[in-house]
Amino acid sequence: MEGEIRLEELCKKFDDFVAVDGIDIDMPPGEFFTLLGPSGCGKTTTLRMIAGFERPTSGRILLDGTDVARVPPHQRNVNTVFQSYALFPHLDVAKNVAFGLKYHKLAKEERAKRVGEALELVSMSEFARRKADQLSGGQQQRVALARALVLRPRVLLLDEPLGALDAQLRKNLQVELKALQAELGITFIFVTHDQGEALTMSDRIAVMSRGRVEQAAPPKEIYEAPDTIFVADFLGVSNLLGATAVGQDGGACTVQVGDRTLRAHQGATGARGEVKVMIRPERIVIEPHTNHGEERMPGMVERSVYLGGAYEVHVRVLGGELLKVMVPNDGSVSTAALEPGAAVALHLPPDALRVLTASEPTDEESVTDESLPHDPATA
Amino acid sequence: MGSRWLWRLVALPGVAWLSVFFLCAFYAVLAVAFGNQDTLSQPVPHWNPLDWNVGYVLDMLDNFFSGGPFWTVSLRTVEFVAIAVALSLLIGYPVAYFTARHAGSWKGAILLALILPLWINYLMRMLAWINLLAPDGIGSDVLHSLGIERLFLSIGLLDEPGGWLNGQPITVVLALLYGYLPFFILPLFVAIDRIDSRQIDAARDLGASPLSAFLRVTLPLSVPGILAGSVLIALPMFGDYYTADLVSASTQTNMIGNQIDEFMRQGSEKVTGAALTLLLSAFLLVLMSYYLRTTRRAGTTAQTT
Amino acid sequence: MSRLRNPWGRPRFLALITAGYILWSVVPVLLAIAFAFNNGRSRTTWQGFSFRWFTGETGSVLHDPALRDALGHTLLLAVICVAVATPLGVALALGLQRWRGRLSGSVNTLMLLPLVTPEIVMGIALLLLFLQVFGGIGLGTDAQAIGQITFTLSYVVVIVRGRLVSIGPEFEEAAADLGAPRRDQFFRVLLPLLAPAIVASAAVAFATSIDDFVVTQYLSSDASTTTVSMLLYSSARGAPTPALNAIATVNLAITLLTLVFAYLVYRRFAGRDEATAVAALEV
Numbered sequence: 001m002e003g004e005i006r007l008e009e010l011c012k013k014f015d016d017f018v019a020v021d022g023i024d025i026d027m028p029p030g031e032f033f034t035l036l037g038p039s040g041c042g043k044t045t046t047l048r049m050i051a052g053f054e055r056p057t058s059g060r061i062l063l064d065g066t067d068v069a070r071v072p073p074h075q076r077n078v079n080t081v082f083q084s085y086a087l088f089p090h091l092d093v094a095k096n097v098a099f100g101l102k103y104h105k106l107a108k109e110e111r112a113k114r115v116g117e118a119l120e121l122v123s124m125s126e127f128a129r130r131k132a133d134q135l136s137g138g139q140q141q142r143v144a145l146a147r148a149l150v151l152r153p154r155v156l157l158l159d160e161p162l163g164a165l166d167a168q169l170r171k172n173l174q175v176e177l178k179a180l181q182a183e184l185g186i187t188f189i190f191v192t193h194d195q196g197e198a199l200t201m202s203d204r205i206a207v208m209s210r211g212r213v214e215q216a217a218p219p220k221e222i223y224e225a226p227d228t229i230f231v232a233d234f235l236g237v238s239n240l241l242g243a244t245a246v247g248q249d250g251g252a253c254t255v256q257v258g259d260r261t262l263r264a265h266q267g268a269t270g271a272r273g274e275v276k277v278m279i280r281p282e283r284i285v286i287e288p289h290t291n292h293g294e295e296r297m298p299g300m301v302e303r304s305v306y307l308g309g310a311y312e313v314h315v316r317v318l319g320g321e322l323l324k325v326m327v328p329n330d331g332s333v334s335t336a337a338l339e340p341g342a343a344v345a346l347h348l349p350p351d352a353l354r355v356l357t358a359s360e361p362t363d364e365e366s367v368t369d370e371s372l373p374h375d376p377a378t379a
Numbered sequence: 380m381g382s383r384w385l386w387r388l389v390a391l392p393g394v395a396w397l398s399v400f401f402l403c404a405f406y407a408v409l410a411v412a413f414g415n416q417d418t419l420s421q422p423v424p425h426w427n428p429l430d431w432n433v434g435y436v437l438d439m440l441d442n443f444f445s446g447g448p449f450w451t452v453s454l455r456t457v458e459f460v461a462i463a464v465a466l467s468l469l470i471g472y473p474v475a476y477f478t479a480r481h482a483g484s485w486k487g488a489i490l491l492a493l494i495l496p497l498w499i500n501y502l503m504r505m506l507a508w509i510n511l512l513a514p515d516g517i518g519s520d521v522l523h524s525l526g527i528e529r530l531f532l533s534i535g536l537l538d539e540p541g542g543w544l545n546g547q548p549i550t551v552v553l554a555l556l557y558g559y560l561p562f563f564i565l566p567l568f569v570a571i572d573r574i575d576s577r578q579i580d581a582a583r584d585l586g587a588s589p590l591s592a593f594l595r596v597t598l599p600l601s602v603p604g605i606l607a608g609s610v611l612i613a614l615p616m617f618g619d620y621y622t623a624d625l626v627s628a629s630t631q632t633n634m635i636g637n638q639i640d641e642f643m644r645q646g647s648e649k650v651t652g653a654a655l656t657l658l659l660s661a662f663l664l665v666l667m668s669y670y671l672r673t674t675r676r677a678g679t680t681a682q683t684t
Numbered sequence: 685m686s687r688l689r690n691p692w693g694r695p696r697f698l699a700l701i702t703a704g705y706i707l708w709s710v711v712p713v714l715l716a717i718a719f720a721f722n723n724g725r726s727r728t729t730w731q732g733f734s735f736r737w738f739t740g741e742t743g744s745v746l747h748d749p750a751l752r753d754a755l756g757h758t759l760l761l762a763v764i765c766v767a768v769a770t771p772l773g774v775a776l777a778l779g780l781q782r783w784r785g786r787l788s789g790s791v792n793t794l795m796l797l798p799l800v801t802p803e804i805v806m807g808i809a810l811l812l813l814f815l816q817v818f819g820g821i822g823l824g825t826d827a828q829a830i831g832q833i834t835f836t837l838s839y840v841v842v843i844v845r846g847r848l849v850s851i852g853p854e855f856e857e858a859a860a861d862l863g864a865p866r867r868d869q870f871f872r873v874l875l876p877l878l879a880p881a882i883v884a885s886a887a888v889a890f891a892t893s894i895d896d897f898v899v900t901q902y903l904s905s906d907a908s909t910t911t912v913s914m915l916l917y918s919s920a921r922g923a924p925t926p927a928l929n930a931i932a933t934v935n936l937a938i939t940l941l942t943l944v945f946a947y948l949v950y951r952r953f954a955g956r957d958e959a960t961a962v963a964a965l966e967v
Contacts, residue, residue, distance in 0.1 A: 053857050073860040086858035090876045099872075100862030151862065383784060390779020390791065393772050393837065397794050400834045403817065404809035411812050424816050474705045477698035492706045498939055499713055500895045502916040503932040507712035509920050510719065510929075516728045517715065544921075561709065618802030621897065625920055636804050643808055644902070656808050667800065 002064045003029040003154035003187035005050060010059035012045050019045040021211035022059065027189060028204070029064075029154075032181050034190045036198040037208035038234070043191045044159060046208070050189065051080045051157050064154065074103075079148035080157040083164070085140040087132035087147070093119070094128040097147045104151065118150035119143075121180070138169050145180075155187045162197065174201055195235045199223060207231045225266065229276055229356050238278045239323045245275045245355060253355050258319035260297055264353035276356045281326040283352035286313065286333050289343040296345045299323070304338040313338055315346060408660075412436055412653035420647035436654045449638065449655070456634040459548070460616045463555040464609050467563040470556075471608065475564050476597075479571040493568070496561040505625045508554060512543040512626070519543060546629030554626045555619065559612040566611055570604020571597070603674055610670045614663055635659060717936070720929035727926055737930035745931050750907075751915070755931060757825070758894055758911040759938075764829045765836055765893040770886045772833070773840025774878070780841065781848045798835040799842070806835060807902035814903060824905040831899040836892050840885040847881035880950045887946030891939045 005027040012020040020042040027033045035043040048054045050061055052073030061069045068076050079100075087096050097118050101111045119125045122142035132140060141161055148156055158177075162170045178201045181188045192198055198205050199219045206216040207230070215227040226232035229240065243255040243262075253269035255262050255277055264277050289298060299317040311327045323346060327333050337344060410424035413431035417423050425431055443450055478489050496504065511518025519541050522528045531537035536549040543550050574597060582592040620636030630637070639659070642652030720738070724731030737744050745751045780792060798806065814827045821827055855877065856869040864872060897913040904914065912935045919928050 051861060053860075073857070074863045074865055078861075080858070080861045082854060082858060084854060086854045088855060088858070088873060088877075099859070100864070103863035147862065386779045386782040387785070388779070389775050390783060393776025393779065393841070394791055394794070396772060396834070396837065397798075400810070400813070400830055401794070401798060404806075404813040407812040407816055408805075408809050411816065422812075422816070424812075470701070470705060473698050473701045477695070477702045481695040481698060489702065489706070492710065496709055496713075498891060498895075498936075498943065500913060500916070500932065500935055500939075502897060502913050502920070503716065503936060504713060506916055506920050506928065506932060507716035510716055510727045511712055513728055518712075557709075560705075614800060615802050618804035620804060621917060625917070628921065639804060639808070643811065649812075652808065653812065656805055659802075660805055663802065 004062075004064055005155055005187065005189065006060075006062040007046070007050075008060040008062065010046065010049065010061065011057045012042075012049060012054060013057045018211050020049070020056075023208075023211070023213045025206050025213060025216055027155075027187060029187050030185045031203040032178065032188045032190065032201055034192060034198045034202040034205045035208060036192060036195060036205050036234070038193055040210075041208040042211040043193075043208050047080075047157050047159055047189065047191050050155075051078060052076050077153055078155045078157060079151055079153040080159065081141070081144045081148055081161045083159045083161065085132075085144040085161075087135075087140055087143055089132050092129050092131050093124065093135070093143050096132065096143060097150050099147065100151045114150050118146040121149065122146045137165050138173060141165070141173065149184070149186075153186065155189060158188060158190045160192055161190075162192075162194075170197075177201065199235065207234060209234075224280070225354070226278070226356070229278075232278045232354070232356060237281045237324045239281060239284070240276045240278050240356075241319070241321055241323075243275055243277045243355075245271045245273060247272075252350050255353075255355065257297070258317075260318075262295060262297075262348060262353060263350040264355045265350045266353060267355035268357050269355055271355055271357050278354050278356055279323075279348055279352050281312065281324045283349065284323065284325045285347040285349075286315075286325055286327060286337060287345045287347050288337070289345045291345040291347070295349060296347050298343070298345050301338060301340055301342045301344060303340050311338055315344060317346065408653050408656055411650060412657045414650060416650050422649040422653065435650070436657065439651070439654050440658065443658075449635070452633055452635050452638050455548075455632070456617060456636075459552050459555060459634060460613055462552050463559065463616060464563075464613055466552075466556050467560050467612060468605065468609070471560055471564045471567055472601075472605070475567040475571055475604075476601075478568055479574075480576075490568075493561060493564055497565075501558055502621070502625070504558060505554060505622060508557065509544065509625060512550065514541040544626055544628065546627045546631045548627075548632050550626045551623045551632045551634075554622050555616055558622055559616060563608040563612045565608075567601070567604045567608040570607065571601045574600045606670060606674055610667070613666070617659065617663060716929050717933050719926050720933045722926045722929075725925050727924070727929060737925065737927045738934070743925055743927050745927060745934055748927060750910075751927060751931050753908065754910045754912050754915045755934065757909060758913075758935070761825070761829055761832060761900070761911065762890050762893040765832045766886050766889045768829075769833045769836040769840055769889045770882065773837050773885060773889075774844050774882055776837065777841045777844035777848060781845055795838055795841050798838045801835075803898035806831070807898045810834070810899060811902045822905070823903050824909055827903040827905075828900050828909060828911075831903045832893050832896055835899070836889040839888050839892060843885040843888060844878065844881045847878060851877050883946055883949050887942050890942050894935060894939055894942075 005025075007023055007025045007027075009022050009024060010020055011018075011022045023042075023046065035046060037043050045054060049056050049069070052068070052071065056069050059069065060067045063076065063078065068078075087093075088099065091099070094115055097115045098111055101114060106114070115128075116125065119128060122145050124139065124142050124146060127135065127139065127143070132143070135143065144161070161177075162173055165173065174197060177188075190198075190201065199222075202219055204216065204218050205222050207214045207222060209230050214231045215222060217225075222231060223235050226235070226238075229238075232238040232240065241257050243257045245253050245255050247254045248269060249263060251269065252263040252265045253267075253271065255264055255275065257277065262277070267277075268275070287296070297317050299315040302314045302316050302322065304314070305312040308329070310329050313325045313327055315323050315325055317323055325346065327338065336342065407424065409431075410426050411422045413433060413436065414425040415423045415432060439447075439449070442448070443453065474493075478486060478493065482489050508518070510516055513519065519528075522543075523540070528537065528540060531549065532540065537543070537547060538545065578600070579592050579596050582596045583589070587595065617634075618636045618639075619634060620640040623632050623634050623637055624640075635655070639652050639655050642648040642655065719727050719730070721733050721735065722731055723734040723736070734740075739746045741747060745755065776795065780788065780795065783791070810827070810831045811823075814821055814823055818827075821830075851874070855873050859869045859873045860866075895913065896911075897917065900911050901914050901917070904910065912931055916928065916932060
């Protein structure tokens, strides 16, 4: 039981609309793989193609080497947990879980045993006789999980399963799901638009936009070394600055930001001309405005947002752009320095400065601020 | 998911049935209306559109507008329907409004009472009135003692005391009202019920008096429901013949439906009957399309109000 | 809050109108039913309570052949109508709902047309059809049944389709995902979920058939094809006995019982259907 999925030049068109534009993804066996992106990026369509509910327009879906793109869903050894759980309302929990076992040629005792095990796995044993609509959202989700896992699939697909749950429940289930995956060793393919969720749970993330894969890599790499502006923007605050790359200096790229010259060690250091540089909020250091020299930009604090464990300080730099700085609430920076109107200097270490060229023109639809509500429409 | 042809195949029997017993039936009307009559006065349908005798129907249309025999009947029909619909609005709107907005805990019971007539045989409901309005009936007595009979006699709505069932237009109109009112109230109720009470609250909050809030918010938003209900009862009313037949013995109150019925079942004028049916259908079609266009417009206006 | 919900300030006035309307609507029928139990021949003067018009020796629903046959014929037509219109309608609803293509709009319109067509137009169209085209079948029971099926079909489709829309495709997808082939997706998942709507639409078809008048009358041939509605129509203005009230009451009772029965079955299906599911579908 391997559970490796490989998508080769997978394409899906709905009439004129291209939902998935020729993607190639490798999903290694036994990993928690996440498809991440905003609504409409094609992640759910991709998942549905892997499950078999959509026929690809072209391309291949290889499950452990076999192309299953034309195989109907009931013949694939792949199971899905739906966003709305889709528990059968006319059956109780136990019968829901047992539903797919009918096609596995098991004796009645063996079936009952497997159902019992699956319910135990998700801590729902005592609800065996309950009807689906008598369960809460979190409970339904577990039953949906059990129903899929009882069939021992090679790959489990999860379509935004935590979307309908409240924040606390969501956090708990994230941990549980991750633990479950590690314990079972099955490949999980997880679809979400919540980047925090993706970062926490995944072994590997594929960031999608407009039907294409922007970048596929482990979370740390996605966050700290984004390949494109879209990826940088989608995960966390990116602090993008418009700049001109003028040359190289050792391993770093020399960029002109306004009238300042900065050095950036990361990213497309060989690039020339119009580029963007990005730096994560937690890497910028706020220093007294008297500090000058390389790697520093003067600016003025516009506002400080108190987050409890930190401050998010919005600083307007000379070029007119707004940079967000994460300052831990440990007393290292005096609160006076964070008052609106305070003049400060921002230290931008070259190690944290990344040169990015746009793979696509930056679009307005990519939501940068995680505090904005995401549209839960199908992706 | 699923093959495209499977579902078309599943729908096929139903589609076939409707095509044969509905579409073909209508075509038969066309073929007979544009056909001929043989020496025994039986219709000879012309199935080929190229053979159609359009002249006869056009003549009839001409007759209509030059005061021919069908003109009076049609006018009377329009009159009856218009009055009945107007009265339905007058009585039905308050009832629908009350049930939707003020019924409180009684809502379910009242709704049941409103829906109940729909399940009672129409003819039984008419029968009930025939019993009541017979010269020795309870209804007749009540109307007499309440002075309504005297009122109607004086303003000419009634020809003779106790003669409610003797060819009185007023009886026909009221019978139509009684028969079709439940069908009007229900869609109207649904429309009013759907109005978000928060919109009314908002209007009040912005300073509108109760009456003003009603006139400027509730009423415009219920217009689609009014139109829907009106069309829902007007359409069958135009084809009604049995109501007039039951509560009035005379041809003085004939509606266009009665006319058609006479031609088709009692006389040997099937061609004329078919032609009249055609014209009636065409008229109703125009009515329907007018309604559809108005609802689209009314829908958008209501949203911007 | 209730202060704000009171635009006319006098809900009592409206309540009065509503109560008045309901009484006006219901009382005449109640009186008609009451007189069905009248001991005498009058339909307007009360002469005591009796079942004679229902079960009496002469002239009752039970013993008068004209009445009895009319009732029997009405029920016969209703049973045929339900038996044909329900499966036909369910199939059409399914097919229409899942039909992806240009024609689906036109088919949808075709299905809706009988609902907005006045009965007299339907009646005449069908009359001419059975006189001029299907002369072999001609008028009579078959024609009446066919006519009724033709328009009750639309009721069934509308009811079942509404339920289909609210069910959505995801349950069948889930079933497929778990290994169920197309046949099982239908019988193990969709059908049980659809059952309440099917029962409801069958009940509506039955009630509609029982109370139908125009089409049934137009397609009748002779006295043997008389239904209760037709009887009411032809006898109402004559000098009938309360037997007419009685047969109308029986008709009404059947309709109401059907609806109540359907409602109970619906509740049972939508509520505790474990037993049925297990018995019929061997989960």
